[in-house]
Amino acid sequence: MTSPTVGFVSLGCPKALVDSERILTQLKAEGYAISADYAGADLVVVNTCGFIDEAVQESLDAIGEALEENGKVIVTGCLGKRDLVQKTHPKVLAVTGPHATAEVMQAIHTHLPRPHDPFTDLVPEQGVRLTPRHYAYLKISEGCNHRCSFCIIPSMRGDLVSRPIGEVMREAEALVKAGVKELLVVSQDTSAYGVDLRHRTDFVNGRPVKTHFYELAKELSELGVWVRLHYVYPYPHVDDVLGLMAEGKLLAYLDIPFQHGHPDVLKRMKRPAAAEKVLARIQNWRKICPDLTLRSTFIAGFPGETEEEFQVLLDFLSEAEIDRLGCFAYSPVEGATANQLANPVPEELRRERQERVMAHQAPISEARLQRWVGRRVRVLIDAMDEEAGCLIARGPGDAPDIDGIVRIWPNPSSRHAMPVRLGEWAEVDIVESDAYDLEAIWVASGPTAEQRHTQLIET
Secondary structure (H helix, E strand, O other): OOOOEEEEEEOOOHHHHHHHHHHHHHHHHOOOEEEOOOOOOOEEEEEEOOOOHHHHHHHHHHHHHHHHHOOOEEEEEHHHHOOHHHHHOOOOOEEOOOOOHHHHHHHHHHHOOOOOOHHHOOOOOOOOOOOOOOEEEEEOEEOOOOOOOOOOHHHHHOOOEEOOHHHHHHHHHHHHHOOOOEEEEEOOOHHHOOOOOOOOEEEEOOEEEEOOHHHHHHHHOOOOOEEEEOOOOOOHHHHHHHHHHHOOOOOOEEEOOOEOOOHHHHHHHOOOOOHHHHHHHHHHHHHHOOOOEEEEEEEEOOOOOOHHHHHHHHHHHHHHOOOEEEEEEOOOOOOOHHHHOOOOOOHHHHHHHHHHHHHHHHHHHHHHHHOOOOOEEEEEEEEEEOOOOEEEEEOOOOOOOOOOOEEEEOOOOOOOOOOOOOOOEEEEEEEEEOOOOEEEEEOOOOOOHHHHHHHHHHO
16 A cells, blocks of 8 residues: 655745654654655645745745645744735645644645554654754754844744653754764743743653753753753853853753844843843853853844944944854834834845844954864864765854855875764864865874863873
8 A cells, every 4th residue: 555645845944953853753653754856755745934035935935836736835933924825826725833743744634645554553762853864853842932123023933832851852862872072052042041930840761850941951961962942031040051061061052043233222132132242241151161152133223223323232242242144124014013113224225234234244253263273173074065075064163054164074184084983073183274164184093182182180
């Protein structure tokens, strides 16, 4: 008997990717086959993004392509919370919002009945993933309690709903057991983890542990893999995890969406932090953990942003010395309260300011990366560039898809060939840098960083 086949398109952020993985896991558990193309599928599921105009258009185009190539399409994700899907593509079979595995499966059952009972057909404990085998996103909560004026995510995903820490740790342990070497912790507001549960005590391997940001970071730090924290708001209690980073138990990496550097703009954005306190906190973090890599995003051309306020943003960047930075030109989003603010910035000027931010940031990023030159670093190998003859890897300061890379070249003084070990750690010597990437030489022999540490302790 041939299994019914579902095509799948996953768009948007890592949180949406996790939603896709959960749907795919349920599909496999119920005996559905997954098709690599539209033509070979009985129907297609498109997981959409609805945050900014470019993402909305990409999602609508993907739905249109699936309808044209296949004809039977179910839509889920953030765009499903808006009425654009039905207006643009009235022939879709069903539309759901984000974080809606049960609703998606119900729609699939309606149009493509399941072949068997999921309790009799097992899938791997770690489920189905869309990332490479060696890293995985770990979503710890859904929704957000903030009401930033440029954002409609709470209206699509609701208020903060944290997963109990025992459940999160069981998933993390299953992923590590399956060979994952890097866990990327994601949510809408990672540092608020557990607030909605009042930090209720749960159990991790029989031990009572509070559902709290620091406690989760501490538990994850004991798994022996890289743990990378994303979407962290700069609350005071974030300071507590810097000690774990300084000890090497967590990656010395924080992804924090600062968004702007002028207090009045931050007020109009309804952001939960003050720029001057953020600068002091950054300085303190770097005292505790000098190797800390900071990644952040900013918005240029927010409604009402004057040239003076924009200059303060540039000054903030100079003082903060962010390692990895992305900047968006403000884009009005349907339903966002920022659309009603006075003095909108013309689109051309918004784009110009975005370019000025990135030009201003380039030498800062280059100077920050330069500090790695001459050091031996542990990296995780992602791919092989056969044409160039080098390996593509990431270091502690490089998240997949959004940050830079480490190119690894053979050691010219070694007679040994550079082994290709995709998905494995390697020791490399950093020899060169630019504004985004590092160049490294393969360490053919000699002790690893852990071995050197052990030798120092023993002596």
